């Protein structure tokens with residue numbers, strides 16, 4: 001065996017919590033599988049860190065890929081079922097598995113080919129020329145783009161200037177009479193998270209003051225949040241009409257290329273969103289893979305801890321160089337590089353590292369850097385240093 005229990009515990013960071021977590025994971029996987037995971041292979045064989053020679057730290061995908069149970073489920077799939085008509089045979093099981101995550105029923109769930117489709121559908125359902133979208137500034141841009149495309153007004157609410165967290169008070173004020181409030185939690189690109197208590201208070205206040213306004217809580221990165229008290233708002237979505245959450249398999253589940261996302265809310269809310277835009281369905285192999293992913297709690301726990309290890313290391317490196325970054329609760333960091341993002345991006349790209357695009361209105365000072373595997377970040381660091389003049 002190439003990898004001892006003691007060595008694994010040491011890599012997890014030692015200490016009581018580390019030992020307990022390592023023992024739990026070893027029971028779940030066995031050490032050989034854990035070695036594969038530790039080496040960034042997921043269950044799927046060697047994964048290249050880079051596209052060509054480029055280390056890709058630009059789109060917040062997960063360079064570790066899916067867990068071993070996903071690969072196992074696909075390898076063991078009975079291919080005589082493949083392509084057998086509408087609906088894909090494994091679809092119902094997947095919807096049931098999504099619903100079961102939150103004690104919901106299948107009619108509380110709608111699927112999308114990625115959660116991006118659900119965001120588009122949400123804006124189409126709740127916004128129009130008279131009904132505005134309320135969103136953070138900066139926040140994930142696709143809802144605002146959809147609103148602009150259908151000529152709905154957009155109320156951009158600046159994040160807090162110091163913490164870069166969503167300004168929930170400001171968003172409440174802007175929500176009166178609005179069509180949809182988009183709460184990206186954690187927020188992309190600023191990487192901050194709000195506690196469930198704060199989100200719940202915000203949602204209830206908006207609903208009291210403006211009952212017809214829809215509220216979408218985007219939880220694309222929530223699996224990565226380690227801040228105490230930051231949980232899913234699925235229960236609130238099941239309780240309140242017009243409130244719903246979206247989730248994706250593109251980030252912590254490591255399946256961005258498979259295009260799977262879903263939303264949870266009351267059946268009427270889900271119908272309204274589903275009817276507004278052709279969400280289509282996901283395919284059979286996606287359903288098989290995603291059902292296996294949901295069942296693998298041990299892998300998700302490992303993924304979360306491994307991301308945190310890489311995140312802590314990377315944040316510390318930037319802070320040691322004198323660059324501020326809000327405490328990230330995601331798989332990317334948002335760094336005040338004290339110069340335009342484009343300069344940093346072009347400099348890094350020329351040396352083989354791709355980082356995030358511009359994020360107005362903060363593109364003159366901040367850059368977003370996705371977190372890869374530890375070895376990707378170790379390779380990228382000297383390049384960051386060089387481009388930032390800290391070589």
Ligand SMILES: Cc1ncc(COP(=O)(O)O)c(C=O)c1O
Nearest residue numbers: 114115116140188220248250261
């Ligand atoms: C906050 C947020 N929501 C939704 C998405 C859409 O991702 P996907 O369509 O892959 O689920 C992204 C993609 O980066 C994102 O950052």
